[in-house]
Amino acid sequence: MTTLRKRIPALAALVLLLLTAVAAVLPLRASEPRPASAPVGDFSAARAVARLDNIARVPHPAGSAAQSDVREYLLGELRELGLRPEVQARVAPSDSDDTPAVVGSVSNIHATIPGSRPTGRVLLVAHYDSVPIAPGAADDGANVAAILEIARALMTGPQLRNDLEILFTDGEEQGLLGARAFVDAEADTHRAADPRRTVVVNLEGRGPSGPVVMFQTAGTGLVPAVRASGALTTSFSDAIYDQLPNDTDLTAFEEAGMRGLDFAFINGAGHYHTSHDDIARLDRASVQDMGEAALAAVRRLGGADLSRSGTNATYFSLFGTVVSYPAWLVPPLAAVTLLGVALLLWFGPRRGLSPRGAARAAATFPLTLIGAVVAGSAGWWVLSLA
Numbered sequence: 001m002t003t004l005r006k007r008i009p010a011l012a013a014l015v016l017l018l019l020t021a022v023a024a025v026l027p028l029r030a031s032e033p034r035p036a037s038a039p040v041g042d043f044s045a046a047r048a049v050a051r052l053d054n055i056a057r058v059p060h061p062a063g064s065a066a067q068s069d070v071r072e073y074l075l076g077e078l079r080e081l082g083l084r085p086e087v088q089a090r091v092a093p094s095d096s097d098d099t100p101a102v103v104g105s106v107s108n109i110h111a112t113i114p115g116s117r118p119t120g121r122v123l124l125v126a127h128y129d130s131v132p133i134a135p136g137a138a139d140d141g142a143n144v145a146a147i148l149e150i151a152r153a154l155m156t157g158p159q160l161r162n163d164l165e166i167l168f169t170d171g172e173e174q175g176l177l178g179a180r181a182f183v184d185a186e187a188d189t190h191r192a193a194d195p196r197r198t199v200v201v202n203l204e205g206r207g208p209s210g211p212v213v214m215f216q217t218a219g220t221g222l223v224p225a226v227r228a229s230g231a232l233t234t235s236f237s238d239a240i241y242d243q244l245p246n247d248t249d250l251t252a253f254e255e256a257g258m259r260g261l262d263f264a265f266i267n268g269a270g271h272y273h274t275s276h277d278d279i280a281r282l283d284r285a286s287v288q289d290m291g292e293a294a295l296a297a298v299r300r301l302g303g304a305d306l307s308r309s310g311t312n313a314t315y316f317s318l319f320g321t322v323v324s325y326p327a328w329l330v331p332p333l334a335a336v337t338l339l340g341v342a343l344l345l346w347f348g349p350r351r352g353l354s355p356r357g358a359a360r361a362a363a364t365f366p367l368t369l370i371g372a373v374v375a376g377s378a379g380w381w382v383l384s385l386a
């Protein structure tokens, strides 16, 4: 009886821990896809996916005949929405450090929905080329289709305060050629006087499924838009991504001084850049999740004062929302944590805490991280044997 009573706090702690873990993981599910009959102001995955037959039925790499068919389709759809799209044809270099330089001629597609009292512009971007062997349903056809659906939904509602520019880039797979061409063209015309007044919303597909993740930001003051999007996020992933050689179009815009957010669905990455990246394997729930997130972020940014770029912040998803605090709070918070540990070690032994036990518990944290990396790498190695 006494032992049981002694264990009650431990059991309660365990139950609390499990409930917290479940609550943290619950929002990791992608949204329920909405049917074509969804209200006109909402994003419908069914309406977006219906367009994919014209975008991602076959591989459509930069410069191919299949890609020029896709381009004609996209121009037609933008005109159908009442916009006046333009093709931006230009030669651009890949400008990459670690791969041989590539120079290519690209044809970006660009259209503007004017704002009522613009303080800046929101640049909504997806690339409309695929790699040569993939139909590119997830990378990046679904997101091109999503942008058409987002533009349609926005045009049924009130005019946004800021300009919204739609950009379908070409030659992303060859080294962000289209994004670099867009930046170069603006530099030539001195168009972007203050590049921080442009906020890019870039949509990518790294696999055919999974919830939408906001994995990279450029610049500051964007946490409210991330929170509005409901996407999973952490500024920690930003720090990791900065160290990786992977690039998206956002890299080119960031180098030009623009701010921005990078959204992607990333599950099932084994299909990425293979013939398996097709319409049948694309998860409609991921399309819905991405569409809702991007539409909400665009609505938020579209109404914001983009002349104010805010301060640097630390942020992360927790229980379905985004917690954030200014970056200057990080050192004091770290100091408080260290102080807490020191106090624990000071008072702990009087209540039965053994220094060796505390050291063992502290060691489990890095061991978990290392263990996860080892298990992941070993799993990948086993998969690549097949």
Ligand SMILES: [Zn+2]
Binding pocket: 127, 139, 140, 172, 204, 205
């Ligand atoms: Zn891509």
